Amino acid sequence: MIIVLRLDHRIPRDERASTHVALTARAFGASGVVYSGQKDGSLEESVARVVTEWGGDFFIRHTKSPLSEVKDCREKGYRIIHLTMYGVPADPALTAVKETENALIVVGGSQVPIEFYRAADLNVSVTNQPHSEIAALAIAIDRIRRGKEMSAQETEFSGWKIRALGTERGKKTERRPKE
Amino acid sequence: MIIVLRLDHRIPRDERASTHVALTARAFGASGVVYSGQKDGSLEESVARVVTEWGGDFFIRHTKSPLSEVKDCREKGYRIIHLTMYGVPADPALTAVKETENALIVVGGSQVPIEFYRAADLNVSVTNQPHSEIAALAIAIDRIRRGKEMSAQETEFSGWKIRALGTERGKKTERRPKE
16 A cells, blocks of 8 residues: 655645646546645645546645654554655665555755654665656656566456547547447 | 656646656656747756756757657657557567667657557557656666666766765755865
């Protein structure tokens, strides 16, 4: 089980980036996103709409105390993985994480308090260059799941109403008939 | 050589997403980004600032005719790879792309004209779920480069003024002394 903790969401600045974080987490097989910063009903609705249409049990919820979330997860035995451009290389650090292990992946904004660096089991970088927490999250889950997110068979989205059928050219979708 | 073509940039909606696309392209070892839609001096400056500080030869430029860019690249022998959630799975489609090959990776907005599906050699999906063009781009380059973007030795950023030194906890940077 993988949960993503998105720090310091700000309206309107982070609206799209946080949506991308959440949808990437879902598409790659995480169970849910907890976010701190400003509570954002519109972000939660966007994600809920995708879950209703495309399936799965993905959750999103706000927290006032992200550090407590880290501590709670730690007590439950989760591995705490903080993504930062200042960390140790994701290859090979993330191959030390077992695929079956529970993990909390922390993704920040520009200024992550030092407490999160301290609370993490792993401060991991996806390249040591400035880029995108969305890109970093995708690669991190890809490495932990050993690429299994790429196989539709491995990542099921139960209860989907619509799904895309991979095709060489154009767009094919299937809509499940109403029961 | 990998070039990224970002379609239909809109101000202000895509300002951050396009910045993330460009910085991800750079961090993962692409040579530059060409973008269509609205010309955005602020986007170009943000990317140029990162290049000045963190090094490398990465370019960004605007185009009025993205389809001509595709055709030009095709004539030069580039493989045209369009990322879409409706395409064939990136694993294994992108392993057919040789690491040494020139590639143009096309990433779109919500409505990509059918011409781009037709013009592409490969319409590739990074999962068939809705998520993020930034995440998809990261995985696509990762697969084409066989993960080499993760090795600082493999992806050099010549002329850097500052660089991050991967460390287990906290932030370490090195600033190159002025000559």
